[in-house]
Amino acid sequence: MLSLNNIEVIYDDVILVLKGMSMQVEEGQIVALLGANGAGKSTTLKAISGLLKPEDGEVTDGEIIFEDQPIHNREASSIVRMGVFQVMEGRRVFEHLTVEENLRAGAYIRKDRGNVGKDMALVYEYFPRLKERRNQTAGYLSGGEQQMLAIGRAMMARPKLMMLDEPSLGLAPLLVKEIFNIIQRINQERGVTILLVEQNARLALGIADYAFIMESGRIVLEGEPAVLADNPDVREFYLGLTEVGKRKSYREVKHYKRRKRWLS
Amino acid sequence: MDKFLQLTLTGLTSGAVYALVAVGFVLIYKSSDVINFAQGEFLLIGAYLAYFFMGQLGLHWSIGIIITIIVAAGLGVIIERLVLRPLIGEPIISVIMVTIGLSSLLKAMVGGIWGTNPQVFPAFIPKTEVHIFNAVVTADKLWAIGIALAFLLIFTLFFRYNKEGIAMRAVADDQQAALSMGISVQRIFALAWSIAAMTAAVAGVIVANVLEVSPNLSGVGLHVFPVVILGGLDSIPGALIGAAIIGLLEAYAGGYVGDGSLAQVISYVVLIIILMIRPYGLFGQEIIERV
Numbered sequence: 204m205l206s207l208n209n210i211e212v213i214y215d216d217v218i219l220v221l222k223g224m225s226m227q228v229e230e231g232q233i234v235a236l237l238g239a240n241g242a243g244k245s246t247t248l249k250a251i252s253g254l255l256k257p258e259d260g261e262v263t264d265g266e267i268i269f270e271d272q273p274i275h276n277r278e279a280s281s282i283v284r285m286g287v288f289q290v291m292e293g294r295r296v297f298e299h300l301t302v303e304e305n306l307r308a309g310a311y312i313r314k315d316r317g318n319v320g321k322d323m324a325l326v327y328e329y330f331p332r333l334k335e336r337r338n339q340t341a342g343y344l345s346g347g348e349q350q351m352l353a354i355g356r357a358m359m360a361r362p363k364l365m366m367l368d369e370p371s372l373g374l375a376p377l378l379v380k381e382i383f384n385i386i387q388r389i390n391q392e393r394g395v396t397i398l399l400v401e402q403n404a405r406l407a408l409g410i411a412d413y414a415f416i417m418e419s420g421r422i423v424l425e426g427e428p429a430v431l432a433d434n435p436d437v438r439e440f441y442l443g444l445t446e447v448g449k450r451k452s453y454r455e456v457k458h459y460k461r462r463k464r465w466l467s
Numbered sequence: 468m469d470k471f472l473q474l475t476l477t478g479l480t481s482g483a484v485y486a487l488v489a490v491g492f493v494l495i496y497k498s499s500d501v502i503n504f505a506q507g508e509f510l511l512i513g514a515y516l517a518y519f520f521m522g523q524l525g526l527h528w529s530i531g532i533i534i535t536i537i538v539a540a541g542l543g544v545i546i547e548r549l550v551l552r553p554l555i556g557e558p559i560i561s562v563i564m565v566t567i568g569l570s571s572l573l574k575a576m577v578g579g580i581w582g583t584n585p586q587v588f589p590a591f592i593p594k595t596e597v598h599i600f601n602a603v604v605t606a607d608k609l610w611a612i613g614i615a616l617a618f619l620l621i622f623t624l625f626f627r628y629n630k631e632g633i634a635m636r637a638v639a640d641d642q643q644a645a646l647s648m649g650i651s652v653q654r655i656f657a658l659a660w661s662i663a664a665m666t667a668a669v670a671g672v673i674v675a676n677v678l679e680v681s682p683n684l685s686g687v688g689l690h691v692f693p694v695v696i697l698g699g700l701d702s703i704p705g706a707l708i709g710a711a712i713i714g715l716l717e718a719y720a721g722g723y724v725g726d727g728s729l730a731q732v733i734s735y736v737v738l739i740i741i742l743m744i745r746p747y748g749l750f751g752q753e754i755i756e757r758v
Contacts, residue, residue, distance in 0.1 A: 252647060254643060254646060254647055257642070257646065278651070279646045280646070280649045280650065280651045283647070283648065283649030284649055288647070289647050290647075291643070291644060291647055295641055295643070295644035295647075296644075297636070297637045297640040297641055297644065298640055298641075299636065299639075299640050300633065300636055300637060300640065304633050305637075307630065307633050308633050308634060308637040308645070308648055308650070309648055310630075311630060311633075311634055311648050311649055312648070312649035316630075356648070360648065360649065
Protein backbone atom coordinates (compact mmCIF):
# COMPACT_ATOMS: atom_id res chain seq x y z
CA MET A 204 0.00 0.00 0.00
CA LEU A 205 2.76 2.37 1.00
CA SER A 206 6.42 2.00 0.29
CA LEU A 207 9.38 4.23 0.93
CA ASN A 208 12.35 3.48 -1.27
CA ASN A 209 15.68 4.76 -0.19
CA ILE A 210 14.48 8.23 0.69
CA GLU A 211 16.71 11.02 1.82
CA VAL A 212 15.41 14.08 3.67
CA ILE A 213 17.37 17.26 4.15
CA TYR A 214 16.35 20.15 6.38
CA ASP A 215 17.43 23.69 5.55
CA ASP A 216 19.52 22.37 2.66
CA VAL A 217 22.18 21.10 5.04
CA ILE A 218 20.96 18.74 7.73
CA LEU A 219 20.61 15.21 6.47
CA VAL A 220 17.98 13.51 8.61
CA LEU A 221 16.90 10.46 6.63
CA LYS A 222 19.70 8.60 4.93
CA GLY A 223 18.35 5.99 2.62
CA MET A 224 15.23 5.07 4.54
CA SER A 225 13.14 2.21 3.16
CA MET A 226 10.02 0.61 4.56
CA GLN A 227 6.71 -0.87 3.47
CA VAL A 228 3.24 -0.82 4.92
CA GLU A 229 0.82 -3.56 3.85
CA GLU A 230 -2.86 -2.80 3.61
CA GLY A 231 -4.91 -3.62 6.68
CA GLN A 232 -1.99 -3.98 9.02
CA ILE A 233 -0.81 -2.10 12.05
CA VAL A 234 2.82 -1.29 11.41
CA ALA A 235 5.00 0.08 14.18
CA LEU A 236 7.99 2.31 13.60
CA LEU A 237 10.23 2.38 16.65
CA GLY A 238 13.39 4.21 17.48
CA ALA A 239 15.13 6.49 19.91
CA ASN A 240 14.86 10.26 20.04
CA GLY A 241 16.14 11.91 16.92
CA ALA A 242 16.19 8.73 14.87
CA GLY A 243 13.99 10.36 12.26
CA LYS A 244 10.62 8.77 12.96
CA SER A 245 8.59 11.97 12.89
CA THR A 246 10.50 13.15 9.86
CA THR A 247 9.57 9.93 8.10
CA LEU A 248 5.88 10.54 8.79
CA LYS A 249 6.09 14.16 7.66
CA ALA A 250 7.88 13.10 4.50
CA ILE A 251 4.96 10.79 3.74
CA SER A 252 2.21 13.30 4.57
CA GLY A 253 3.87 16.24 2.83
CA LEU A 254 4.25 18.29 6.00
CA LEU A 255 7.99 18.77 5.57
CA LYS A 256 7.72 21.88 3.46
CA PRO A 257 6.59 24.31 6.17
CA GLU A 258 9.61 23.17 8.17
CA ASP A 259 12.01 23.70 5.30
CA GLY A 260 12.52 19.98 4.85
CA GLU A 261 12.71 18.30 1.50
CA VAL A 262 12.79 14.77 0.09
CA THR A 263 15.93 14.98 -2.02
CA ASP A 264 16.30 11.39 -3.11
CA GLY A 265 14.31 8.18 -3.35
CA GLU A 266 10.58 7.80 -3.76
CA ILE A 267 7.44 7.40 -1.70
CA ILE A 268 4.75 5.34 -3.38
CA PHE A 269 1.19 5.21 -2.09
CA GLU A 270 -1.21 2.93 -3.95
CA ASP A 271 1.07 2.87 -7.00
CA GLN A 272 1.39 6.64 -7.17
CA PRO A 273 4.47 8.65 -6.23
CA ILE A 274 3.54 11.18 -3.55
CA HIS A 275 6.86 12.65 -2.45
CA ASN A 276 6.41 15.81 -4.49
CA ARG A 277 2.76 16.39 -3.74
CA GLU A 278 1.16 19.06 -1.61
CA ALA A 279 -0.04 18.00 1.82
CA SER A 280 -3.65 18.76 0.91
CA SER A 281 -3.60 16.42 -2.09
CA ILE A 282 -1.96 13.65 -0.06
CA VAL A 283 -4.71 13.92 2.56
CA ARG A 284 -7.25 13.68 -0.24
CA MET A 285 -5.60 10.43 -1.39
CA GLY A 286 -6.34 8.97 2.03
CA VAL A 287 -3.18 9.44 4.06
CA PHE A 288 -3.79 11.24 7.33
CA GLN A 289 -1.19 12.09 9.92
CA VAL A 290 -2.11 12.57 13.57
CA MET A 291 0.69 14.86 14.61
CA GLU A 292 2.82 14.51 17.68
CA GLY A 293 1.60 16.44 20.69
CA ARG A 294 -2.09 16.18 19.72
CA ARG A 295 -2.28 19.62 18.08
CA VAL A 296 -6.03 20.08 18.50
CA PHE A 297 -7.41 23.47 17.48
CA GLU A 298 -7.54 24.96 20.95
CA HIS A 299 -10.02 27.73 20.39
CA LEU A 300 -12.48 25.57 18.48
CA THR A 301 -15.01 23.37 20.19
CA VAL A 302 -14.73 19.58 20.08
CA GLU A 303 -17.38 19.42 17.39
CA GLU A 304 -15.73 22.11 15.29
CA ASN A 305 -12.45 20.24 15.54
CA LEU A 306 -14.17 17.18 14.14
CA ARG A 307 -15.69 19.24 11.34
CA ALA A 308 -12.25 20.60 10.50
CA GLY A 309 -11.09 17.00 10.23
CA ALA A 310 -13.82 16.38 7.67
CA TYR A 311 -12.64 19.33 5.56
CA ILE A 312 -11.66 17.25 2.54
CA ARG A 313 -14.81 15.14 2.52
CA LYS A 314 -16.91 15.45 -0.59
CA ASP A 315 -19.84 13.44 0.73
CA ARG A 316 -21.01 16.11 3.16
CA GLY A 317 -24.15 14.12 3.88
CA ASN A 318 -22.23 11.38 5.66
CA VAL A 319 -20.24 13.66 7.90
CA GLY A 320 -22.91 13.68 10.57
CA LYS A 321 -22.99 9.89 10.56
CA ASP A 322 -19.23 9.73 10.97
CA MET A 323 -19.38 12.17 13.82
CA ALA A 324 -21.81 9.87 15.58
CA LEU A 325 -19.36 7.04 14.96
CA VAL A 326 -16.49 9.01 16.51
CA TYR A 327 -18.68 9.71 19.54
CA GLU A 328 -19.39 5.99 19.77
CA TYR A 329 -15.65 5.27 19.91
CA PHE A 330 -15.01 8.13 22.30
CA PRO A 331 -18.10 8.67 24.46
CA ARG A 332 -16.17 11.20 26.49
CA LEU A 333 -15.91 13.49 23.49
CA LYS A 334 -19.66 13.42 23.12
CA GLU A 335 -20.09 14.70 26.66
CA ARG A 336 -17.76 17.55 25.85
CA ARG A 337 -18.83 18.26 22.30
CA ASN A 338 -19.48 21.95 22.87
CA GLN A 339 -16.46 22.62 25.02
CA THR A 340 -13.41 24.50 23.86
CA ALA A 341 -10.80 21.92 22.93
CA GLY A 342 -7.97 23.81 24.62
CA TYR A 343 -9.50 23.05 28.00
CA LEU A 344 -9.78 19.30 27.54
CA SER A 345 -7.44 16.99 29.43
CA GLY A 346 -4.45 15.53 27.64
CA GLY A 347 -6.14 12.18 27.14
CA GLU A 348 -9.29 13.76 25.78
CA GLN A 349 -7.23 15.86 23.40
CA GLN A 350 -5.51 12.75 22.10
CA MET A 351 -8.92 11.13 21.61
CA LEU A 352 -10.03 14.23 19.76
CA ALA A 353 -6.93 14.15 17.56
CA ILE A 354 -7.67 10.54 16.62
CA GLY A 355 -11.38 11.22 16.19
CA ARG A 356 -10.57 14.17 13.96
CA ALA A 357 -8.46 11.87 11.82
CA MET A 358 -11.35 9.39 11.56
CA MET A 359 -13.54 12.17 10.17
CA ALA A 360 -11.35 12.31 7.06
CA ARG A 361 -12.01 8.58 6.45
CA PRO A 362 -8.37 7.88 5.68
CA LYS A 363 -7.09 4.63 4.22
CA LEU A 364 -3.84 5.03 6.07
CA MET A 365 -3.72 6.70 9.47
CA MET A 366 -0.31 7.65 10.76
CA LEU A 367 -0.06 8.23 14.49
CA ASP A 368 2.93 10.04 15.93
CA GLU A 369 3.46 9.06 19.56
CA PRO A 370 -0.14 8.84 20.70
CA SER A 371 1.04 7.78 24.18
CA LEU A 372 3.07 10.93 24.74
CA GLY A 373 2.49 12.39 28.18
CA LEU A 374 -0.53 10.26 29.04
CA ALA A 375 -1.25 8.15 32.11
CA PRO A 376 -0.70 4.40 31.55
CA LEU A 377 -4.40 3.57 31.88
CA LEU A 378 -5.33 6.12 29.24
CA VAL A 379 -2.58 4.90 26.96
CA LYS A 380 -4.07 1.43 27.18
CA GLU A 381 -7.51 2.76 26.33
CA ILE A 382 -6.19 4.69 23.35
CA PHE A 383 -4.22 1.74 22.04
CA ASN A 384 -7.33 -0.41 22.30
CA ILE A 385 -9.20 2.09 20.20
CA ILE A 386 -6.41 2.24 17.63
CA GLN A 387 -6.70 -1.53 17.34
CA ARG A 388 -10.47 -1.27 16.96
CA ILE A 389 -10.18 1.37 14.26
CA ASN A 390 -7.85 -0.97 12.41
CA GLN A 391 -10.06 -4.02 12.75
CA GLU A 392 -13.55 -2.55 12.55
CA ARG A 393 -12.97 0.29 10.11
CA GLY A 394 -10.29 -1.41 8.04
CA VAL A 395 -7.92 1.52 8.41
CA THR A 396 -4.26 0.71 7.91
CA ILE A 397 -2.19 2.12 10.76
CA LEU A 398 1.39 3.32 10.83
CA LEU A 399 2.31 3.86 14.44
CA VAL A 400 5.37 5.75 15.62
CA GLU A 401 6.19 5.08 19.23
CA GLN A 402 8.90 5.36 21.80
CA ASN A 403 7.03 2.95 24.00
CA ALA A 404 8.24 -0.16 22.21
CA ARG A 405 6.50 -2.70 24.43
CA LEU A 406 3.07 -1.19 23.80
CA ALA A 407 3.62 -0.77 20.10
CA LEU A 408 4.93 -4.29 19.60
CA GLY A 409 1.89 -5.48 21.54
CA ILE A 410 -0.59 -4.38 18.88
CA ALA A 411 1.54 -4.31 15.72
CA ASP A 412 1.49 -6.87 12.90
CA TYR A 413 4.91 -5.83 11.73
CA ALA A 414 7.57 -3.49 13.05
CA PHE A 415 10.55 -1.49 11.89
CA ILE A 416 13.32 -0.16 14.07
CA MET A 417 15.04 3.03 13.07
CA GLU A 418 18.35 4.44 14.06
CA SER A 419 19.99 7.62 12.83
CA GLY A 420 17.94 8.02 9.71
CA ARG A 421 17.51 4.50 8.45
CA ILE A 422 15.90 1.16 9.25
CA VAL A 423 18.23 -1.19 11.11
CA LEU A 424 15.88 -4.02 11.98
CA GLU A 425 12.48 -5.21 10.88
CA GLY A 426 10.24 -8.17 11.42
CA GLU A 427 7.25 -9.64 13.18
CA PRO A 428 6.87 -8.22 16.68
CA ALA A 429 7.40 -11.62 18.26
CA VAL A 430 10.68 -12.10 16.44
CA LEU A 431 11.88 -8.61 17.24
CA ALA A 432 10.94 -9.01 20.88
CA ASP A 433 13.33 -11.96 21.04
CA ASN A 434 16.20 -10.07 19.53
CA PRO A 435 18.74 -9.47 22.31
CA ASP A 436 19.50 -5.92 21.25
CA VAL A 437 15.84 -5.01 21.07
CA ARG A 438 15.22 -6.65 24.43
CA GLU A 439 17.96 -4.70 26.03
CA PHE A 440 17.72 -1.29 24.45
CA TYR A 441 14.06 -0.95 23.55
CA LEU A 442 12.29 -3.14 26.04
CA GLY A 443 14.70 -2.56 28.90
CA LEU A 444 15.08 -6.27 29.66
CA THR A 445 18.47 -7.37 30.84
CA GLU A 446 19.56 -10.83 31.64
CA VAL A 447 18.77 -11.48 35.25
CA GLY A 448 21.61 -11.17 37.70
CA LYS A 449 24.03 -9.70 35.27
CA ARG A 450 25.32 -6.25 36.05
CA LYS A 451 25.44 -3.76 33.27
CA SER A 452 28.44 -1.66 32.75
CA TYR A 453 28.87 1.46 30.71
CA ARG A 454 31.41 -0.38 28.59
CA GLU A 455 28.74 -2.63 27.21
CA VAL A 456 26.56 0.30 26.27
CA LYS A 457 29.50 1.76 24.41
CA HIS A 458 29.96 -1.58 22.78
CA TYR A 459 26.36 -1.45 21.60
CA LYS A 460 26.85 2.02 20.21
CA ARG A 461 29.72 0.64 18.16
CA ARG A 462 27.56 -2.27 17.09
CA LYS A 463 24.81 0.14 16.17
CA ARG A 464 27.13 1.95 13.86
CA TRP A 465 28.13 -1.40 12.42
CA LEU A 466 24.53 -2.39 11.84
CA SER A 467 23.71 0.82 10.12
CA MET B 468 -32.60 64.46 24.81
CA ASP B 469 -33.11 65.12 21.11
CA LYS B 470 -29.48 65.96 20.74
CA PHE B 471 -28.55 62.78 22.55
CA LEU B 472 -30.63 60.66 20.19
CA GLN B 473 -29.28 62.53 17.24
CA LEU B 474 -25.69 61.96 18.30
CA THR B 475 -26.40 58.32 19.07
CA LEU B 476 -27.64 57.71 15.57
CA THR B 477 -24.70 59.55 14.06
CA GLY B 478 -22.33 57.52 16.24
CA LEU B 479 -23.95 54.25 15.27
CA THR B 480 -23.65 55.15 11.61
CA SER B 481 -19.94 55.70 11.78
CA GLY B 482 -19.78 52.65 14.05
CA ALA B 483 -21.41 50.60 11.30
CA VAL B 484 -18.76 51.68 8.82
CA TYR B 485 -15.99 51.02 11.31
CA ALA B 486 -17.42 47.58 11.99
CA LEU B 487 -17.30 46.62 8.33
CA VAL B 488 -13.71 47.73 7.97
CA ALA B 489 -12.82 46.11 11.29
CA VAL B 490 -14.19 42.75 10.16
CA GLY B 491 -11.56 42.76 7.41
CA PHE B 492 -8.84 43.51 9.92
CA VAL B 493 -9.99 40.74 12.18
CA LEU B 494 -10.26 38.22 9.35
CA ILE B 495 -6.75 38.80 8.13
CA TYR B 496 -5.35 38.89 11.61
CA LYS B 497 -7.20 35.75 12.65
CA SER B 498 -6.04 33.66 9.75
CA SER B 499 -2.50 34.91 9.31
CA ASP B 500 -1.52 37.05 12.33
CA VAL B 501 -0.93 39.95 9.96
CA ILE B 502 -2.22 43.43 10.71
CA ASN B 503 -3.24 44.89 7.39
CA PHE B 504 -2.43 48.58 7.34
CA ALA B 505 -3.93 48.88 3.87
CA GLN B 506 -7.45 48.20 5.12
CA GLY B 507 -8.42 51.88 4.86
CA GLU B 508 -7.23 51.91 1.25
CA PHE B 509 -9.44 48.92 0.50
CA LEU B 510 -12.33 51.10 1.59
CA LEU B 511 -11.07 53.91 -0.61
CA ILE B 512 -10.86 51.63 -3.60
CA GLY B 513 -14.35 50.31 -2.93
CA ALA B 514 -15.72 53.84 -2.90
CA TYR B 515 -13.95 54.80 -6.13
CA LEU B 516 -14.93 51.58 -7.89
CA ALA B 517 -18.56 52.23 -7.03
CA TYR B 518 -18.15 55.82 -8.19
CA PHE B 519 -16.64 54.55 -11.44
CA PHE B 520 -19.32 51.98 -12.18
CA MET B 521 -22.30 54.02 -11.03
CA GLY B 522 -21.18 57.62 -11.54
CA GLN B 523 -18.94 57.44 -14.58
CA LEU B 524 -20.36 54.43 -16.41
CA GLY B 525 -23.88 55.13 -15.23
CA LEU B 526 -24.76 51.56 -14.32
CA HIS B 527 -27.81 50.88 -12.19
CA TRP B 528 -26.82 50.94 -8.50
CA SER B 529 -27.61 47.27 -7.89
CA ILE B 530 -25.37 46.14 -10.73
CA GLY B 531 -22.76 48.71 -9.78
CA ILE B 532 -22.53 47.42 -6.24
CA ILE B 533 -22.33 43.79 -7.26
CA ILE B 534 -19.52 44.51 -9.71
CA THR B 535 -17.74 46.63 -7.10
CA ILE B 536 -17.85 43.77 -4.60
CA ILE B 537 -16.63 41.26 -7.17
CA VAL B 538 -13.76 43.46 -8.33
CA ALA B 539 -12.78 44.19 -4.72
CA ALA B 540 -12.75 40.47 -3.90
CA GLY B 541 -10.60 39.86 -6.96
CA LEU B 542 -8.24 42.60 -5.89
CA GLY B 543 -7.89 40.97 -2.48
CA VAL B 544 -6.95 37.66 -4.11
CA ILE B 545 -4.48 39.33 -6.46
CA ILE B 546 -2.79 41.19 -3.62
CA GLU B 547 -2.58 38.00 -1.60
CA ARG B 548 -1.02 36.13 -4.50
CA LEU B 549 1.41 38.77 -5.75
CA VAL B 550 2.40 40.52 -2.57
CA LEU B 551 1.81 38.22 0.36
CA ARG B 552 2.30 34.68 -0.87
CA PRO B 553 6.01 35.21 -1.60
CA LEU B 554 6.33 36.25 2.03
CA ILE B 555 4.93 33.05 3.55
CA GLY B 556 7.40 31.86 6.13
CA GLU B 557 8.99 35.29 6.53
CA PRO B 558 8.71 37.13 9.86
CA ILE B 559 5.28 38.65 10.47
CA ILE B 560 6.81 42.10 10.88
CA SER B 561 8.05 42.05 7.27
CA VAL B 562 4.56 41.24 6.09
CA ILE B 563 3.13 44.07 8.16
CA MET B 564 5.67 46.49 6.68
CA VAL B 565 4.63 45.34 3.24
CA THR B 566 1.01 46.22 4.01
CA ILE B 567 2.14 49.73 4.95
CA GLY B 568 3.83 50.02 1.57
CA LEU B 569 0.75 48.60 -0.05
CA SER B 570 -1.41 51.30 1.51
CA SER B 571 0.71 54.06 -0.04
CA LEU B 572 0.72 52.30 -3.36
CA LEU B 573 -3.05 51.81 -3.45
CA LYS B 574 -3.71 55.39 -2.41
CA ALA B 575 -1.35 56.71 -5.08
CA MET B 576 -3.01 54.50 -7.68
CA VAL B 577 -6.43 55.87 -6.82
CA GLY B 578 -5.04 59.41 -6.99
CA GLY B 579 -3.42 58.64 -10.33
CA ILE B 580 -6.57 57.26 -11.89
CA TRP B 581 -9.28 59.49 -10.48
CA GLY B 582 -7.38 62.56 -9.35
CA THR B 583 -7.28 63.95 -5.83
CA ASN B 584 -10.31 66.23 -5.95
CA PRO B 585 -13.45 65.13 -4.16
CA GLN B 586 -16.17 63.83 -6.48
CA VAL B 587 -19.88 63.78 -5.96
CA PHE B 588 -21.11 60.26 -5.44
CA PRO B 589 -24.36 59.35 -7.23
CA ALA B 590 -26.20 58.71 -3.99
CA PHE B 591 -28.45 55.72 -4.53
CA ILE B 592 -29.67 55.39 -1.00
CA PRO B 593 -32.21 58.18 -0.59
CA LYS B 594 -31.32 60.86 1.91
CA THR B 595 -34.91 61.46 2.87
CA GLU B 596 -35.36 62.57 6.43
CA VAL B 597 -36.66 60.11 8.93
CA HIS B 598 -38.06 61.17 12.25
CA ILE B 599 -37.33 58.93 15.16
CA PHE B 600 -39.00 60.37 18.23
CA ASN B 601 -37.67 63.89 18.09
CA ALA B 602 -34.45 63.23 16.26
CA VAL B 603 -34.04 63.64 12.55
CA VAL B 604 -31.74 61.43 10.53
CA THR B 605 -31.33 60.83 6.85
CA ALA B 606 -32.37 57.39 5.69
CA ASP B 607 -28.95 56.56 4.28
CA LYS B 608 -27.55 56.43 7.79
CA LEU B 609 -30.16 53.93 8.90
CA TRP B 610 -29.39 51.87 5.82
CA ALA B 611 -25.72 51.96 6.71
CA ILE B 612 -26.44 50.51 10.13
CA GLY B 613 -28.73 47.85 8.68
CA ILE B 614 -26.27 46.77 6.00
CA ALA B 615 -23.41 46.55 8.47
CA LEU B 616 -25.48 44.45 10.87
CA ALA B 617 -26.55 42.12 8.08
CA PHE B 618 -22.97 41.56 6.96
CA LEU B 619 -21.76 40.94 10.47
CA LEU B 620 -24.51 38.43 11.10
CA ILE B 621 -23.56 36.59 7.92
CA PHE B 622 -19.92 36.42 8.97
CA THR B 623 -20.68 35.23 12.46
CA LEU B 624 -22.74 32.38 11.02
CA PHE B 625 -20.07 31.69 8.41
CA PHE B 626 -17.39 31.20 11.04
CA ARG B 627 -19.53 29.00 13.19
CA TYR B 628 -21.16 26.71 10.67
CA ASN B 629 -19.49 26.91 7.29
CA LYS B 630 -16.74 24.46 6.45
CA GLU B 631 -14.45 27.17 5.09
CA GLY B 632 -15.21 29.40 8.06
CA ILE B 633 -14.21 26.67 10.49
CA ALA B 634 -11.13 26.00 8.37
CA MET B 635 -10.18 29.67 8.61
CA ARG B 636 -10.34 29.53 12.38
CA ALA B 637 -8.39 26.27 12.35
CA VAL B 638 -5.63 27.90 10.30
CA ALA B 639 -5.58 30.78 12.77
CA ASP B 640 -5.13 28.33 15.62
CA ASP B 641 -2.46 26.02 14.25
CA GLN B 642 -1.31 26.30 10.68
CA GLN B 643 0.58 23.07 10.47
CA ALA B 644 -2.18 21.05 12.07
CA ALA B 645 -4.62 22.65 9.63
CA LEU B 646 -2.33 21.61 6.80
CA SER B 647 -2.43 18.06 8.10
CA MET B 648 -6.24 18.11 7.73
CA GLY B 649 -5.79 18.81 4.04
CA ILE B 650 -6.73 22.46 4.45
CA SER B 651 -4.84 24.57 1.95
CA VAL B 652 -3.44 27.42 3.99
CA GLN B 653 -2.84 29.52 0.89
CA ARG B 654 -6.43 29.18 -0.16
CA ILE B 655 -7.54 30.29 3.30
CA PHE B 656 -5.28 33.35 3.15
CA ALA B 657 -6.66 34.26 -0.25
CA LEU B 658 -10.18 33.87 1.11
CA ALA B 659 -9.39 36.10 4.10
CA TRP B 660 -7.96 38.83 1.92
CA SER B 661 -10.79 38.76 -0.53
CA ILE B 662 -13.44 38.92 2.19
CA ALA B 663 -11.52 41.76 3.85
CA ALA B 664 -11.42 43.69 0.59
CA MET B 665 -15.11 42.98 0.01
CA THR B 666 -16.33 44.22 3.38
CA ALA B 667 -14.10 47.28 3.15
CA ALA B 668 -15.55 48.00 -0.29
CA VAL B 669 -19.07 47.81 1.09
CA ALA B 670 -18.03 50.20 3.84
CA GLY B 671 -16.54 52.45 1.18
CA VAL B 672 -19.79 52.54 -0.74
CA ILE B 673 -21.70 53.45 2.41
CA VAL B 674 -19.29 56.22 3.39
CA ALA B 675 -19.23 57.58 -0.12
CA ASN B 676 -23.01 57.64 -0.14
CA VAL B 677 -23.16 59.53 3.16
CA LEU B 678 -20.28 61.91 2.37
CA GLU B 679 -18.49 62.14 -0.94
CA VAL B 680 -15.73 60.34 -2.80
CA SER B 681 -12.31 61.66 -1.94
CA PRO B 682 -8.86 60.30 -1.16
CA ASN B 683 -9.40 61.29 2.47
CA LEU B 684 -11.77 58.37 2.92
CA SER B 685 -8.83 56.07 3.60
CA GLY B 686 -8.48 57.90 6.91
CA VAL B 687 -11.33 55.73 8.18
CA GLY B 688 -8.74 52.96 8.35
CA LEU B 689 -6.93 54.86 11.08
CA HIS B 690 -10.08 55.18 13.16
CA VAL B 691 -10.54 51.46 12.95
CA PHE B 692 -7.32 50.64 14.80
CA PRO B 693 -8.76 51.70 18.14
CA VAL B 694 -11.88 49.71 17.26
CA VAL B 695 -10.09 46.42 16.71
CA ILE B 696 -7.73 46.92 19.62
CA LEU B 697 -10.70 47.66 21.86
CA GLY B 698 -12.78 44.74 20.65
CA GLY B 699 -9.87 42.33 20.39
CA LEU B 700 -7.98 41.80 17.17
CA ASP B 701 -9.30 38.29 16.72
CA SER B 702 -12.96 38.68 17.61
CA ILE B 703 -15.76 39.45 15.18
CA PRO B 704 -18.32 40.28 17.89
CA GLY B 705 -15.56 42.35 19.47
CA ALA B 706 -15.17 44.29 16.24
CA LEU B 707 -18.90 45.00 16.23
CA ILE B 708 -19.08 46.19 19.82
CA GLY B 709 -15.77 48.03 19.62
CA ALA B 710 -17.00 49.83 16.51
CA ALA B 711 -20.24 50.88 18.22
CA ILE B 712 -18.38 52.13 21.28
CA ILE B 713 -15.82 54.12 19.31
CA GLY B 714 -18.45 55.51 16.94
CA LEU B 715 -20.63 56.66 19.83
CA LEU B 716 -17.71 58.08 21.80
CA GLU B 717 -16.64 60.15 18.82
CA ALA B 718 -20.15 61.43 18.29
CA TYR B 719 -20.72 62.35 21.94
CA ALA B 720 -17.29 63.91 22.29
CA GLY B 721 -17.93 65.94 19.17
CA GLY B 722 -21.38 67.03 20.26
CA TYR B 723 -20.98 67.71 23.97
CA VAL B 724 -17.38 68.67 24.61
CA GLY B 725 -15.99 72.01 23.52
CA ASP B 726 -15.67 72.74 19.84
CA GLY B 727 -15.67 69.12 18.75
CA SER B 728 -11.94 68.68 18.37
CA LEU B 729 -11.94 66.05 21.09
CA ALA B 730 -13.81 63.78 18.67
CA GLN B 731 -10.65 63.54 16.60
CA VAL B 732 -8.54 62.10 19.38
CA ILE B 733 -10.94 60.41 21.78
CA SER B 734 -10.59 57.03 20.09
CA TYR B 735 -6.82 57.07 20.46
CA VAL B 736 -7.13 57.94 24.12
CA VAL B 737 -9.31 54.86 24.48
CA LEU B 738 -6.73 52.87 22.52
CA ILE B 739 -3.99 53.74 24.98
CA ILE B 740 -6.13 52.96 28.02
CA ILE B 741 -7.14 49.62 26.57
CA LEU B 742 -3.57 48.69 25.79
CA MET B 743 -2.67 49.41 29.37
CA ILE B 744 -5.37 47.40 31.10
CA ARG B 745 -6.49 44.74 28.63
CA PRO B 746 -4.03 44.37 25.77
CA TYR B 747 -5.92 41.55 24.08
CA GLY B 748 -9.06 43.68 23.94
CA LEU B 749 -12.51 43.18 25.40
CA PHE B 750 -13.22 39.97 23.53
CA GLY B 751 -9.84 38.91 22.27
CA GLN B 752 -8.60 35.39 22.78
CA GLU B 753 -6.46 34.86 25.76
CA ILE B 754 -3.76 32.34 25.18
CA ILE B 755 -4.91 28.99 26.51
CA GLU B 756 -2.22 27.48 28.61
CA ARG B 757 -2.55 24.01 29.97
CA VAL B 758 -0.35 23.22 32.90
